[in-house]
Amino acid sequence: MRPSCYVVSALCAVALASPLAARETVHNLTGFSKIVASDHVKVEVFSGSDFSVVSDVSGTARAQRLVVEQDGDTLVISRKGRSSMILMGMADYYTVTVHLPALTAITANRGVYVEASGTFPDMFQAKTSSGAEVDVDGLEAANVILAASSGSDLDVRGTCGSLLVEASSGSEIDAEDFECKDVEAKASSGADIEVYATGALLARASSGGDIDVGGAPVDTKINESSGGDVSLPGS
Numbered sequence: 001m002r003p004s005c006y007v008v009s010a011l012c013a014v015a016l017a018s019p020l021a022a023r024e025t026v027h028n029l030t031g032f033s034k035i036v037a038s039d040h041v042k043v044e045v046f047s048g049s050d051f052s053v054v055s056d057v058s059g060t061a062r063a064q065r066l067v068v069e070q071d072g073d074t075l076v077i078s079r080k081g082r083s084s085m086i087l088m089g090m091a092d093y094y095t096v097t098v099h100l101p102a103l104t105a106i107t108a109n110r111g112v113y114v115e116a117s118g119t120f121p122d123m124f125q126a127k128t129s130s131g132a133e134v135d136v137d138g139l140e141a142a143n144v145i146l147a148a149s150s151g152s153d154l155d156v157r158g159t160c161g162s163l164l165v166e167a168s169s170g171s172e173i174d175a176e177d178f179e180c181k182d183v184e185a186k187a188s189s190g191a192d193i194e195v196y197a198t199g200a201l202l203a204r205a206s207s208g209g210d211i212d213v214g215g216a217p218v219d220t221k222i223n224e225s226s227g228g229d230v231s232l233p234g235s
Helices: 005-017 060-065
Strands: 022-027 034-038 042-047 052-058 066-071 074-079 094-100 105-109 113-118 123-128 133-148 153-167 172-187 192-197 200-206 210-215 219-225 229-231
Touching: 034 042, 052 060, 052 066, 060 066, 066 094, 074 094, 105 113, 105 133, 123 153, 133 172, 153 192, 172 210, 200 210, 200 229, 219 229
Parallel strands: 034 074, 034 105, 042 094, 042 113, 105 123, 113 133, 123 133, 133 153, 153 172, 172 192, 172 200, 192 210, 200 219, 210 229
Antiparallel strands: 022 052, 052 094, 066 074
């Protein structure tokens, strides 16, 4: 007897609603200090430990879409292709967990989400663009550069000696819990920046950009133009 089409449909619905089995892969990569990540992958980074790179993908068939490779001193993480509409709503994730001795730079693009923590070297740089998000916790460094553009978000907590920060095109940089001595900040094209300064401050806001300053800067230079706004402590 042929199975009822309703039974077949029900079985298909159950199959599509069930999460695909995860696949974990260990990547034998060492000697890198920078990470470039893109294309809706989640990356968890732990700086200050031995090298280790492990990826976790929802489904053996999708494992081939994840790219984890090394280019000199840079670990490159991305995803090929687009998600299937048929599989929308299922467990569809791409996570890469990275351990390394010293993370010097993160570049995040195209909807990627990066979390970084641990101990960092004296020089550190983070850049985000195209809807990417980066969260850095416990950063203690002498010199730091932060840059965000195209609707991306960058959140940093810790301390530093000198901070150079720039945001544009609707992006946001939250560094109000990143206590730095000297800060140079530039916001434009509807971007928002929050910083904390205790020494020299140079802030430029233009084209609807906003800079909100916390702390107690002692040497302040402000430049506002085309609807840009700089808010100082107590103002």
